[in-house]
Amino acid sequence: MSRLLSKDFLSGVMFIAFGLGALYLGRNLQMGTTVRMGPGYVPHMLAYIMMSLGGIVAVFALFSSSAERTEAPKWKPITMVTVGIFCFAFLFERAGLLPALVVLVLIASLGGEEFKITEVIGAMVVLSILSVLVFKVGLGMNISVLYGVW
Amino acid sequence: MELLDNLFLGLSVAVSLQNLAYAFLGCMVGTLIGVLPGIGPVATIAMLLPITFHLPPTAALIMLAGIYYGAAYGGSTTAILVNLPGESSSVVTCLDGYQMARNGRAGAALSISAIGSFFAGTVGTIIIVIFAEPLTRMAQKFGPSDYCSLMALGLVAAVVLASGSVLKAIAMVFLGLLFGLVGTDVNTGAQRFTLDIPELSDGIDFAPIAMGLFGIAEIVVNLERHLTRSGTIKVTSLWPTREEARRAWPAILRGTALGASLGVLPGGGPTLGAFSSYTLEKKISKTPEIFGKGAVEGVAAPEAANNAASQTSFIPMLTLGIPSNAVMALMVGAMIIQGIQPGPEVMTKKPDLFWGMIASMWIGNLMLVIINLPMIGMWVKLLTVPYRFLAPAILLFCCIGAYSLQNSTFHVYQVAIFGVLGYVFSRLGCEGAPFLLGLVLGPQMEEYFRRAMLLSRGDPMVFVQRPISLGLLIATAALLVLMALPSIKKAREEAFQEEG
Numbered sequence: 001m002s003r004l005l006s007k008d009f010l011s012g013v014m015f016i017a018f019g020l021g022a023l024y025l026g027r028n029l030q031m032g033t034t035v036r037m038g039p040g041y042v043p044h045m046l047a048y049i050m051m052s053l054g055g056i057v058a059v060f061a062l063f064s065s066s067a068e069r070t071e072a073p074k075w076k077p078i079t080m081v082t083v084g085i086f087c088f089a090f091l092f093e094r095a096g097l098l099p100a101l102v103v104l105v106l107i108a109s110l111g112g113e114e115f116k117i118t119e120v121i122g123a124m125v126v127l128s129i130l131s132v133l134v135f136k137v138g139l140g141m142n143i144s145v146l147y148g149v150w
Numbered sequence: 151m152e153l154l155d156n157l158f159l160g161l162s163v164a165v166s167l168q169n170l171a172y173a174f175l176g177c178m179v180g181t182l183i184g185v186l187p188g189i190g191p192v193a194t195i196a197m198l199l200p201i202t203f204h205l206p207p208t209a210a211l212i213m214l215a216g217i218y219y220g221a222a223y224g225g226s227t228t229a230i231l232v233n234l235p236g237e238s239s240s241v242v243t244c245l246d247g248y249q250m251a252r253n254g255r256a257g258a259a260l261s262i263s264a265i266g267s268f269f270a271g272t273v274g275t276i277i278i279v280i281f282a283e284p285l286t287r288m289a290q291k292f293g294p295s296d297y298c299s300l301m302a303l304g305l306v307a308a309v310v311l312a313s314g315s316v317l318k319a320i321a322m323v324f325l326g327l328l329f330g331l332v333g334t335d336v337n338t339g340a341q342r343f344t345l346d347i348p349e350l351s352d353g354i355d356f357a358p359i360a361m362g363l364f365g366i367a368e369i370v371v372n373l374e375r376h377l378t379r380s381g382t383i384k385v386t387s388l389w390p391t392r393e394e395a396r397r398a399w400p401a402i403l404r405g406t407a408l409g410a411s412l413g414v415l416p417g418g419g420p421t422l423g424a425f426s427s428y429t430l431e432k433k434i435s436k437t438p439e440i441f442g443k444g445a446v447e448g449v450a451a452p453e454a455a456n457n458a459a460s461q462t463s464f465i466p467m468l469t470l471g472i473p474s475n476a477v478m479a480l481m482v483g484a485m486i487i488q489g490i491q492p493g494p495e496v497m498t499k500k501p502d503l504f505w506g507m508i509a510s511m512w513i514g515n516l517m518l519v520i521i522n523l524p525m526i527g528m529w530v531k532l533l534t535v536p537y538r539f540l541a542p543a544i545l546l547f548c549c550i551g552a553y554s555l556q557n558s559t560f561h562v563y564q565v566a567i568f569g570v571l572g573y574v575f576s577r578l579g580c581e582g583a584p585f586l587l588g589l590v591l592g593p594q595m596e597e598y599f600r601r602a603m604l605l606s607r608g609d610p611m612v613f614v615q616r617p618i619s620l621g622l623l624i625a626t627a628a629l630l631v632l633m634a635l636p637s638i639k640k641a642r643e644e645a646f647q648e649e650g
Contacts, residue, residue, distance in 0.1 A: 035608035089562035
């Protein structure tokens with residue numbers, strides 16, 4: 001079983017999955033001829049080569065004795081960072097820079113190992129001042145700091 | 151005399167107040183990120199790409215180049231003082247640099263590394279000036295099939311020299327090439343892989359991908375492990391003793407030569423240069439047993455090598471438009487954002503940009519010596535900033551930067567998605583650099599391939615009938631075969647193990 005969880009096997013599977021995805025999404029693209037290639041010619045070619053490489057990697061991994069196991073991911077950091085960015089993107093135009101910043105910094109800090117609320121608030125204050133100064137005042141970007149207010 | 155004319159043109163561009171300011175800014179930022187562990191030059195340049203969008207092209211490239219070699223300087227500072235390599239290229243500097251510092255020679259180690267780097271940087275700049283023109287002339291004779299083969303060679307060589315698993319890295323190149331094709335097909339106008347999202351019809355923007363793959367993924371990986379720090383060492387006198395200087399000079403010369411030649415190779419770059427020159431010094435030394443215990447040569451040679459290599463790695467990018475490593479791929483991205491297609495035309499059509507950038511590299515190196523040596527205390531203080539403050543700040547600047555590209559939150563979502571992808575890559579041991587190279591070269595390579603096939607009326611033999619193309623393909627094949635040979639494969643695996 002452990003070989004099925006090795007880095008190489010899983011990455012082989014990933015390449016094949018991406019290849020299949022490309023073939024599926026590109027199914028309506030015209031292949032054309034070698035002289036006048038259609039938009040689908042090169043993508044199909046790349047997808048097939050990548051899938052064969054992925055297949056070789058995966059098969060080698062199954063028969064290799066020194067397969068390196070994939071480390072179990074820690075879910076907290078990646079989830080928090082991703083959720084944080086999504087919230088930022090969602091809030092940025094609807095509520096403004098400040099609310100988006102506060103939410104992003106809060107969620108991202110929750111993803112770390114240590115979490116002290118005073119430190120996080122301090123970071124928020126410093127970053128708010130800094131980003132308003134740099135982006136709004138300095139670079140003159142057309143963004144709202146707090147929607148409807150400034 | 152044309153050489154001198156070019157140099158003067160370059161200098162006159164580089165010493166304009168604006169360009170000097172951006173070179174300085176780049177060097178400062180570069181040193182800063184070099185000193186701060188857990189964030190590398192690739193991630194930083196990726197994050198700053200959106201900002202360069204608002205700058206004039208020359209200033210933008212000068213600043214990015216400054217970050218690149220500034221990071222190499224800053225990385226050595228932390229390597230010597232706290233035994234933490236700020237960059238992968240200063241890993242070897244830790245070995246003897248930190249030992250020198252523990253023997254009370256921290257100041258000497260710092261100044262030898264700074265002077266060695268400066269010397270190597272100067273030589274690197276001269277080499278670029280000498281080789282840029284002939285290489286560009288050569289590249290102008292290339293037809294579409296030659297270009298296609300050249301890119302194949304560049305991609306394969308970059309993969310072979312710079313990463314662990316060759317097969318996986320090549321597959322990553324193909325994945326990058328595929329992502330590069332997203333958008334409207336130039337020849338037919340057909341929408342490819344756009345998922346009916348209008349923002350994707352111009353192609354996936356390069357900056358959000360780079361930010362996600364390198365910036366965000368790096369933050370997440372760093373948050374997962376605990377970054378620990380050993381005690382900082384006090385710096386006393388910066389002057390090396392006469393004995394130290396006597397031993398450092400020849401090592402600096404050898405390191406410069408080796409680094410400069412390895413830097414030109416695709417996939418070469420600073421890290422390879424540093425490792426090889428350390429090995430070389432150890433091999434030719436009369437007293438190999440002192441290596442690892444504070445040998446001056448063990449600091450001087452790799453430091454010179456990594457800086458020489460970071461300069462010469464600009465050569466393939468500037469003359470041929472072929473990036474040899476991830477940082478160069480980002481530089482190509484920055485040029486494309488500015489509407490400049492990297493390649494041999496840059497030198498003839500935009501001589502001020504071309505020579506200005508080269509001249510500014512030398513000026514930047516000079517600035518770095520000044521930034522680094524007298525201000526060492528300030529940089530050391532920065533080391534005490536905990537990572538939990540850095541991570542949210544970096545994230546925030548990524549998000550605002552991505553938004554500022556086109557004032558659209560679509561790019562911010564993209565950063566998040568590619569962050570997840572980058573995290574998956576790093577968990578599976580697939581490197582991001584080959585992906586990035588493929589991504590940058592993808593659209594051009596398809597274009598050249600289709601044009602070559604059209605010209606040859608669909609006959610793939612065109613790639614082996616033209617002598618330049620044939621030669622390049624033979625070199626590519628030879629590299630691949632070499633890698634498959636058991637003895638080389640073994641030596642290569644050992645080399646990468648040492649590195650990791």
